[in-house]
Amino acid sequence: MNYENILTSIDNNITTITINRPTKLNALNKATIEELHHAFAAAAKDKQTKVIILTGTGEKAFVAGADIAEFANFSVEEGVQLAASGQEKLFNFVERLRVPVIAAVNGFALGGGLELAMACHIRVASDNAKMGLPEVSLGVIPGYGGTQRLPQLIGKGRAMEMIMTAGMVTAEEAYRTGLVNHVLAQADLMEFCTGIAQKMMKNSPMAIGMAINAVNANFKEGENGFDTEIKSFGKCFGTNDFKEGTTAFLEKRKAVFSGE
Helix, strand or coil: CCCCCEEEEEECCEEEEEECCHHHCCCECHHHHHHHHHHHHHHHHCCCCCEEEEEECCCCEEECCECHHHCCCCCHHHHHHHHHHHHHHHHHHHHHCCCCEEEEECCEEECHHHHHHHHCCEEEEECCCEEECCHHHHCCCCCCCHHHHHHHHHCHHHHHHHHHHCCEEEHHHHHHHCCCCEEECHHHHHHHHHHHHHHHCCCCHHHHHHHHHHHHHCCCCCCCHHHHHHHHHHHHCCCHHHHHHHHHHHCCCCCCCCCC
8 A cells, every 4th residue: 555644664564654744744644544554454464573662753843733724613513523533543543453553653742643653552752752642722532542541651630730730751751650661862772672572572473462452451341451461361371472482481492483
């Protein structure tokens, strides 16, 4: 598929997806969300892809929010559909992927941009990055999961403050509160994310996928995360990766995982 708003590449089993709307500070619109959904789905199905890195073009913005002009005149029903469709096609979709996704936050991550980063499994920020959910300053609330994922990551009180003040936090503040895992100079950002990806790729893709599902289960209403962990743990015993991992350990060699 030819994309207009994103770029994709794969190198050494790492697929990089880059949001490429520099004149709009990589803002999300419907077309970009559709393209991102397609790119993530394609990468997840590609057996060559072991890790996905998501970033934005340029040095100013990861994603500077949603494209406000696109929905400024929406009705109540259209607003509901906008949030529901976006969450299902992209934000929830990314969170549920069995392939690990690293957000390389290379600048502003505001509104939908921060919500997208929070849907990824790991966040790494450049030292010039600033993050926030400014929606209440526009008379609306975060609609792509921000009111749910931000408290999970930094706690209810801090999340309430960020959302209600519509303020931005620096990369260092984001690191202190657990919103991002690491902060790097922008020049080192992608190399560092690649290093994390390479560490992940030494391990079982099957086990990583099950671990993602088990961690997510703790935050799903009506689902017992401990039960999911127990069942997933048991399923691992029936995989080729388990047989290879345990055999390699006993034979004192490095495991070569097939992801099956």
